[in-house]
Amino acid sequence: MKFAVAAAAVLLLAGPAMAAPGDPRSLRGNLEWPASLSAEPFVVVRGDDGRLYYADVSSAQRMNAGAISGRISIVGVEGTQPHEVAAVVIGAGDSALTRRR
Numbered sequence: 278m279k280f281a282v283a284a285a286a287v288l289l290l291a292g293p294a295m296a297a298p299g300d301p302r303s304l305r306g307n308l309e310w311p312a313s314l315s316a317e318p319f320v321v322v323r324g325d326d327g328r329l330y331y332a333d334v335s336s337a338q339r340m341n342a343g344a345i346s347g348r349i350s351i352v353g354v355e356g357t358q359p360h361e362v363a364a365v366v367i368g369a370g371d372s373a374l375t376r377r378r
Contacts, residue, residue, distance in 0.1 A: 297355070298354075298355055298356060298357050299354050299355065300354065300355045301352075301353075301354060301355075302351075302352070302353055302354060302355045302362050303350070303351070303352050303373075303374055304322060304324055304330055304332070304350065304351040304352075304353075304362055305324065305325050305348070305349070305350045305351075305371065305374070306322045306323050306324040306325050306330070306348075306349060307322065307323050307347065307348060307349065308320060308321075308322060308345065308346055308347060308348075308349045309321040309322060309323050309329065312346060313344040313345065313346040314334070314344060314345040314346070314349075314367075315343075315344045317334070318333065318334065318335040319331060319332060319333050319334060319335070320332050320334055320349075320367075322349055322351065328360065329360065330360050330361070330362055331356075331360055331361050331362070332351050332353065332361075332362040332363075332364045332367070333356075333361075333362070333363045333364060334351075334364045334367050336364075337351075337353070337364035337365055337366060337367045338365065338366050338367070339366075339367055339368065340366060340367065340368030340369070340372040340373050341368050341369045341372060345367070345368070345369045346369075347369070348369065348370050348371075349367065349368070349369060349370075350367070350368055350369075350370065350371050350372060350373040350374045351364045351366070351367050351373055352364070352365055352366045352367075352373050352374065353365045353366070
């Protein structure tokens, strides 16, 4: 009986963590809209998990000079909805994820 209670407690406490607005968020995926990011204030990214994300990139630091297309990475904070991200750093490929702090 003690084993069952201990196992249930571990499973409940070790469940998936729920993110809240303002929590740090990193995202990798493919740029869906626009086809090439140059000066747009927001982007739509299809994440590696298959979901679509909306990212506000108006005040984000860009890791690459020029336009970005294809694979993209974003580091920022979660918005009011799980599919919204306020980007702090954006870059082609994994460049935003490898940024030194």
